[in-house]
Amino acid sequence: MPNPKKRTQWSSRLAFILAATGSAVGLGNIWKFPYMTGQNGGSAFVLVYLVCIALIGVPIMMAEVFLGRHARQNPIQAMIALAERENRSSCWQLVGWSGTLSGFIIFSFYSVISGWVIHYVYLAVNNYFSGLTPENAQSLFTEMISNPAEMILTHSLFIFITMVVVARGVQKGLEKAVSILMPGLIILLLILLGYSLNSGSFLEAFRFLFYPDFTKLTEQSVLSAMGQAFFTLSLASGAIMVYGSYLPSDASIPRTCMVVAIADTAIALLSGLVVFPIVFAQGLTPASGPGLVFQTLPVAFGAMPGGTLFASLFFILFIFAALTSSISMVEACVAWLEERWRMSRLKASLWVGLAGWTLGLGTVFSFNLGKTVTFYGKTFFESLDFLTANLLLPLGGMALAIFACWLMAPHPVRNELGMEHRVHFDLWRWVAGVIAPAAILMVFLNSIGIF
Ligand code: TRP
DSSP states (O other), X not given: OOOTTTXXXXXXHHHHXXXXXXXXXXXXXXXXXXXXXXXXXXXXXXXXXXXXXXXXXXXXXXXXXXXXXXXXXXXXXXXXXHHHHTTXXXXXXXXXXXXXXXXXXHHHHHHHHHHHHHHHHHHHHTTTTTTXXXXXXXXXXXXXXXXXXXXXXXXXXXXXXXHHHHHTOSSTTHHHHHHHHHHHHHHHXXXXXXXXXXXXXXXXXXXXXXXXXXXXXXXXXXXXXXXXXXXXXXXXSSHHHHHHTTXXXXXXXXXXXXXXXXXXXXXXXXXXHHHHHHHHHTTOOXXXXXXXXXXXXXXXXXXXXXXXXXXXXXXXXXHHHHHHHHHHHHHHHHHHHHHHXXXXXXXXXXXXXXXXXXXXXXXXXXXXXXXTOOBTTBOHHHHHHIIIIIIIHHHHHHHHHHHHXXXXXXXXXXXXXXXXXXXXXXXXXXXXXXXXXXXXXXXXXXXXXXX
């Protein structure tokens, strides 16, 4: 069993909230949410996404934090220990493996996209955006992604920064970083919102996002909306479980999870409300894919007074938001190498960084030289994204929720979750243990045409 003296803990519940929010808020909210929404037709996707956050995301997040805190180890060893303690099949450790692996795979492409953000800081600081036309914004983006050498440079830089932070230990600096940077990011998004409100297409964008049009909904877009809910909350990928394992015992898990989910969702919606008015006002296509934010926001910055300053600040804060996420993705892997293989934190970080860098090259090339290399019609990057967000995360989440709800002795679970009322506990068990897994299963069967 773990030796509690050896493991670090968050200094308070607030520290955990900040760290988990830092993990949740990142590219998923500002980059992925708008472009996925655009690709999947808007409002109906948003609605399914919101339902998934509330009905699947939050209850599963509670299960995940709980499992981490209960076991107080990295996800792989946590699941081994819990399965053993509860006399369950050792196959349950697969949940830990799948999560840790997913976190690592996501890290490999996340750092490439974060590299784009670094590139955009450079562009912003050097005043590339002032008076930018939508066409120019598009060519800036296209130029960037067709240059693999440059993408490798920024990808390497981002991995390096992440690994330095991780090697020094998750907690030092993270709390402070999140508590200052997150509000900063929100303020800049609000400034951008001011621009979007005046762009003349705000109502059109609002309709696009919130006026449900179910004719646009396909089986695949429902699967993507569910995947996005997992991705944006950093679920089932080791991150939340390992952060939970550092959570002090007296913090309330349900309340904590709710706060994180609300903050995360608010920032995603805000980002959508900023991006789409610009899309419509400039006559861009909502479905243009991963370049969407990079082709829209610079136009907005370019047209506003003080744009260079705001743009620089925004993209710098965006890097920090990505950083607080990326360090959470590799934490499970690093903690495992440290705790299981007794590696030093430095060495573990080095190996994980190197491996992530190498795998990331595949993503770099999938935007240029290797664009035509596809697996089932998906580029390398799209395949990794699909494999994690749409398959491994929902499956892992389903498994860990079932384990926490039905395969553990209920009393300790209820105590750990701090649910004084029996009804609350029963409600959670039904939602996390029955409704969420059933919904996930249905979405799966539906997406492969069975249901
Ligand atoms: N939630 C993050 C975002 O939206 C991404 C993220 C962080 C993540 N940690 C993760 C995704 C772990 C999956 C797994 O940007």
